[in-house]
Amino acid sequence: MSEFAKLWAEIAPIGRAGSGGYLRYALTTPELTLRDWFRAQAARRDMTVTEDGNGNLFAWRGEPWAPGTVLTGSHFDSVPHGGGYDGPLGIVSAFLAVDKIDKDRKVGIAAFVEEEGGRFGVPCLGSRLFTGVIDPERAAALTDRDGVTFGEALGRRPAGALPEIGQLAAVIELHIEQGRALEVPVGVASAIWPHGRWRMDFAGVGDHAGTTRMTDRRDPMLTFAFAVLAANKEARLAGAHATVGRVQAEPNATNAIPSLVRGWLDARAADTATLDRLVDAVVKKATERAGRDGTELTVTAESVTGEVTFDNELAERIAARLKAPILPTGAGHDAGVLSGHVPTAMLFVRNPTGVSHSPAEHASDADCEAGIEALATVLDDLT
Ligand code: GLV
Ligand code: MN
Ligand code: MN
Ligand code: MN
Secondary structure (H helix, E strand, C coil), X not given: CCHHHHHHHHHCCCCECCCCCECCCCCCHHHHHHHHHHHHHHHHCCCEEEECCCCCEEEEECCCCCCCCEEEEEECCCCCCECCCCCXXXXXXXXXXXXXXXXXXXXXXXXXXXXXXXXXXXXXXXXHHHHCCCCHHHHHHCECCCXXXXXXXXXXXXXXXXXXXXXXXXXXXXXXCCCCCCCCCEEEEEXXXXXEEEEEEEECCCEECCCCCHXXXXXXXXXXXXXXXXXXXXXXXXXXXXXEEEEEEECCCCCEECCEEEEEEEEECCCHHHHHHHHHHHHHHHHHHHHHHCCEEEEEEEEEECCEECCHHHHHHHHHHHCCCEEEECCCCHHHHHCCCCCEEEEEECCCCCCCCCCCXXXXXXXXXXHHHHHHHHHHHHC
């Protein structure tokens, strides 16, 4: 069994659901178990572990935050029934890459909290806090589906921006590729599409399904359904991506017209102008439709991430060194947030299924091992 296969087998059962996917929400038992595993891996390597008061965990070879340190790593948390590679591959690879380079190199490994926004709604919450791009008060008040706030789950008010980030020489996140764009084992990221999440509240009038005449209804489910179709159509027209993957209805009864339908729009495009136009068009069409349905639409932007262009010179240098292709992605990453503050690059590992945020996500051991080798080369070059 390879070193990778051994470490992978240690974490594979943690948080695995009957679907074959993972339920590893931030600061819940499976993710906390993975954090304990992280501490044990660090101890095995005589690395010092620190936390930043935001829920992010670090292991250091050398002094924590020593000037010139290169930070690598990723996240443990998953989307509901997500794949096992999205996030953890970057952390497991980091430990194995550190094993391959000289012990005097200044390297840190990060496990960022709540990258997916699967529990508290805002993706990359840990890296946003750490870089100071989200207000700690706002972060503390974010609630999960049971009404628990992020501050409560963390056990404190998040610390917010860490000035030490300025000491880092570079950040390198290794991640499984999440689409069908990478045809060789390892690639280098060029950019992340601008993207965001908009909560759409469709309010109507709850009533009896059997007695309310069809002409008397003010049914928000109709407006919601129209908005979903409009989002799909507008995204196709714009060459962009729009998804409504999460929905709640109240009172959520088969025999009641809903009083409220809440759906979350995830929209992404190659540039900000296209993204803005797409979201505006969906909101305009759905609002017009609400007028006809006798319902009301309220839209709240929950998180918006602008276009990320990774450090060009760094990406090209790494790509030339690894003889690897450079490609953009529509998936968000902590590295995207960090790239606004530190020279940052990403390595992608091939995903032969082309599927992610699903149990079908996969990478071969051989490709993961190529990724570890590539990460070790990059860390060796940069430290
Ligand atoms: C996170 O993986 C995202 O891109 O939504
Ligand atoms: Mn993800
Ligand atoms: Mn990820
Ligand atoms: Mn992501």
